[in-house]
Amino acid sequence: MNAGLVYDVAIVGYGPAGQVAAALLGQAGLSVHVCERLTDVYQIPRAISLDHEIMRVFQQLGVVDAIASHVEPFTPSEFYGVDGQLIRRMTMVEPPYPQGWTPSNVFTQPPVEQALRARVAQLPNVKVELGVEMQRISQDAEGVTLQLSSGTVRAKYAIACDGGSSLVRTQLEMPLEDLDFDEPWLVVDVLCNEQGLAKLPQVSVQYCEPERPCTLVIGPKNHRRWEISLKPGEDPKQVATDEETWKLLSRWLTPEDGELWRQASYRFHALVAANWRQGRVFLAGDAAHMQPPFLGQGMCQGVRDVTNLSWKLRSVLTGEVQGQAAEALLDSYGAERKAHVRELTSRIKGVGAVICERDPVKARERDARMLAECGGVVKDTPRQDILPRLETGLLAAQSNTARGSLFPQPWVRVGHGKPWAPASAGVTRGLLDTVTGNGWRLVLADASVPSAQFAGLRIVTLGQADCEETEGVAASWFRRHECVAALVRPDNYVYGVAASAADVPTLVAEAARALGLDA
Numbered sequence: 368m369n370a371g372l373v374y375d376v377a378i379v380g381y382g383p384a385g386q387v388a389a390a391l392l393g394q395a396g397l398s399v400h401v402c403e404r405l406t407d408v409y410q411i412p413r414a415i416s417l418d419h420e421i422m423r424v425f426q427q428l429g430v431v432d433a434i435a436s437h438v439e440p441f442t443p444s445e446f447y448g449v450d451g452q453l454i455r456r457m458t459m460v461e462p463p464y465p466q467g468w469t470p471s472n473v474f475t476q477p478p479v480e481q482a483l484r485a486r487v488a489q490l491p492n493v494k495v496e497l498g499v500e501m502q503r504i505s506q507d508a509e510g511v512t513l514q515l516s517s518g519t520v521r522a523k524y525a526i527a528c529d530g531g532s533s534l535v536r537t538q539l540e541m542p543l544e545d546l547d548f549d550e551p552w553l554v555v556d557v558l559c560n561e562q563g564l565a566k567l568p569q570v571s572v573q574y575c576e577p578e579r580p581c582t583l584v585i586g587p588k589n590h591r592r593w594e595i596s597l598k599p600g601e602d603p604k605q606v607a608t609d610e611e612t613w614k615l616l617s618r619w620l621t622p623e624d625g626e627l628w629r630q631a632s633y634r635f636h637a638l639v640a641a642n643w644r645q646g647r648v649f650l651a652g653d654a655a656h657m658q659p660p661f662l663g664q665g666m667c668q669g670v671r672d673v674t675n676l677s678w679k680l681r682s683v684l685t686g687e688v689q690g691q692a693a694e695a696l697l698d699s700y701g702a703e704r705k706a707h708v709r710e711l712t713s714r715i716k717g718v719g720a721v722i723c724e725r726d727p728v729k730a731r732e733r734d735a736r737m738l739a740e741c742g743g744v745v746k747d748t749p750r751q752d753i754l755p756r757l758e759t760g761l762l763a764a765q766s767n768t769a770r771g772s773l774f775p776q777p778w779v780r781v782g783h784g785k786p787w788a789p790a791s792a793g794v795t796r797g798l799l800d801t802v803t804g805n806g807w808r809l810v811l812a813d814a815s816v817p818s819a820q821f822a823g824l825r826i827v828t829l830g831q832a833d834c835e836e837t838e839g840v841a842a843s844w845f846r847r848h849e850c851v852a853a854l855v856r857p858d859n860y861v862y863g864v865a866a867s868a869a870d871v872p873t874l875v876a877e878a879a880r881a882l883g884l885d886a
């Protein structure tokens with residue numbers, strides 16, 4: 368290695384969280400080093416679902432076209448009780464979509480990872496070393512030193528994206544807190560043929576059957592995933608053999624109906640790192656948390672982590688935010704993400720409690736209760752309604768329903784002669800982030816609302832000729848939250864809102880103070 372070179376950020380681990388971190392930081396112009404033990408993308412799908420928040424990050428990275436053929440809308444998920452009756456139905460909201468993308472999706476992980484890596488490969492300031500093990504991590508007041516199997520790397524900060532058994536977390540003795548879920552399950556991915564597909568439900572299913580709770584997820588194309596709970600005494604290795612797996616699938620398919628892509632036994636866990644930062648080292652993705660899969664949020668959580676952390680590291684490393692404010696900003700990463708992970712995990716466990724009830728009497732009581740609660744007619748629950756907001760961290764000191772939520776991303780009219788009109792002819796509309804960029808934005812509901820400023824803040828006035836929305840998504844958001852302006856962070860979360868024009872300067876000044884900037 369070049370002994371004098373100090374990277375801005377070193378990333379250990381190059382799965383989805385590491386890839387998104389490398390792309391976001393690299394796109395921001397920082398120098399980044401990535402090391403990964405494996406020599407290629409892991410060819411087995413682990414994650415199967417991603418939501419609109421993640422699509423918005425992929426949009427920022429310019430990979431949406433490259434991944435489009437590997438992503439499909441999530442089917443509804445129907446929960447069936449003891450007697451096969453419908454007890455819950457999870458869906459998504461109808462268009463117009465609040466984030467500009469289909470709210471819930473299934474995807475094929477290996478090609479999506481390949482597309483993220485291809486994006487990173489376009490960034491000359493990001494160096495990726497594959498087939499390289501991290502052996503030792505240490506840090507001092509100025510930076511982090513990584514002993515790799517290929518040599519030594521020095522960086523100002525490091526992010527551990529090295530998975531559930533993170534060596535970084537272990538070496539730094541950063542403990543995990545147990546969120547009280549630990550169950551053995553078998554996960555089976557099948558590539559079905561026409562005959563197999565014809566035998567299967569057209570929607571995803573949660574079989575809330577006390578005998579053996581299990582899940583069927585309709586993946587993209589001919590990919591179908593089963594998650595099958597194991598019974599006490601069942602050998603996780605034995606059930607994962609081809610023969611035993613086909614026996615477990617026999618309710619739905621025979622070996623003539625498709626081929627096993629992979630099957631593996633896992634313990635579904637709920638764990639969160641006690642601390643997400645130690646000095647100059649941050650934990651992210653599975654290194655920081657693990658949750659049961661019942662809402663398909665595993666990879667989404669990792670992408671949320673690095674999206675949250677990347678803009679904060681960029682602000683600090685470019686000197687935009689300095690001193691005490693910089694330390695507070697970096698500390699806000701763990702505070703925000705840990706609280707969010709804890710809350711979402713608790714909601715996922717709530718979904719799991721419905722699915723995993725093994726006592727037949729209690730399962731019947733559950734069915735009766737759930738049906739009584741909806742008056743016997745199961746209503747659709749949009750999955751996104753289950754996701755929590757940010758509750759703590761770099762947020763305005765105000766109490767309302769908008770603070771800490773994702774700001775919507777409306778489609779806006781584009782056309783020639785407007786300042787941001789794309790060069791390509793024939794394009795008539797664009798998504799807001801593409802128009803405004805993803806920095807700090809003060810979004811005003813209309814031109815009558817006055818603006819205020821801090822360094823780097825972009826003023827976006829809706830309804831103006833250069834930002835006229837086509838479906839009223841933002842306008843209805845402002846109405847619903849009874850406000851006229853929103854201060855939006857670079858990760859698209861709402862710092863705070865102004866209920867009236869008079870509140871705008873106070874809101875902007877509060878954020879400027881928190882960031883140590885001149886208002």
Ligand SMILES: O=C(O)/C=C/c1cccc(O)c1
Pocket residue numbers: 415416441443444457471571582584594660661662663664750
């Ligand atoms: O969002 C849903 O309806 C279900 C998602 C999901 C994804 C992967 C594994 C699961 O058990 C559930």
